[in-house]
Amino acid sequence: MLNKFLVLAVTCAACLTLSACEEECDCAPTHECGNQVVEQAYGEECDRGSLNSLEPGASCRPDCLLAGCGDGILDPDEECDDGTANSNTLADACRQIVNPEFMNYFDTPDDPAFFCRQAFCGDGVVDAQEPCDDGNDIDDDACSNACALN
Numbered sequence: 098m099l100n101k102f103l104v105l106a107v108t109c110a111a112c113l114t115l116s117a118c119e120e121e122c123d124c125a126p127t128h129e130c131g132n133q134v135v136e137q138a139y140g141e142e143c144d145r146g147s148l149n150s151l152e153p154g155a156s157c158r159p160d161c162l163l164a165g166c167g168d169g170i171l172d173p174d175e176e177c178d179d180g181t182a183n184s185n186t187l188a189d190a191c192r193q194i195v196n197p198e199f200m201n202y203f204d205t206p207d208d209p210a211f212f213c214r215q216a217f218c219g220d221g222v223v224d225a226q227e228p229c230d231d232g233n234d235i236d237d238d239a240c241s242n243a244c245a246l247n
């Protein structure tokens with residue numbers, strides 16, 4: 098049964114590039130978030146069926162997107178997560194740090210694309226309690242590595 102779904106999903110993915118064959122393709126019945134088949138052609142990053150959840154720490158959300166920094170749910174290992182309000186340029190916002198180890202959603206599902214972290218000294222944004230923050234590693238310029246004015 099699972100193989101049948103996989104074959105149909107692959108067929109549909111190929112078919113979507115040819116709009117004329119949409120009807121023959123019979124795509125609709127095979128696409129469902131919650132069927133435990135990751136249908137990439139429909140934007141699914143994951144699908145764990147009944148385990149898709151909004152709970153902190155769940156790996157896959159009910160919309161079949163991977164949990165992680167930016168989903169607005171405070172997961173384990175996240176210092177904060179304000180969803181779309183995460184910002185790397187606004188003072189005191191929750192930072193969304195790019196994970197250099199991240200390859201892509203399908204090759205490294207356990208390696209998150211971003212880390213959520215509270216605003217900090219060194220993020221290049223002057224936050225509350227920081228006289229300055231130039232984001233560089235030069236300690237004896239106008240702004241020290243501890244975010245103090247020299």
Ligand SMILES: [Ca+2]
Nearest residue numbers: 129130134144
């Ligand atoms: Ca699915």
Ligand SMILES: [Ca+2]
Nearest residue numbers: 165170172178
């Ligand atoms: Ca999160």
Ligand SMILES: [Ca+2]
Nearest residue numbers: 217218222230
């Ligand atoms: Ca800062």
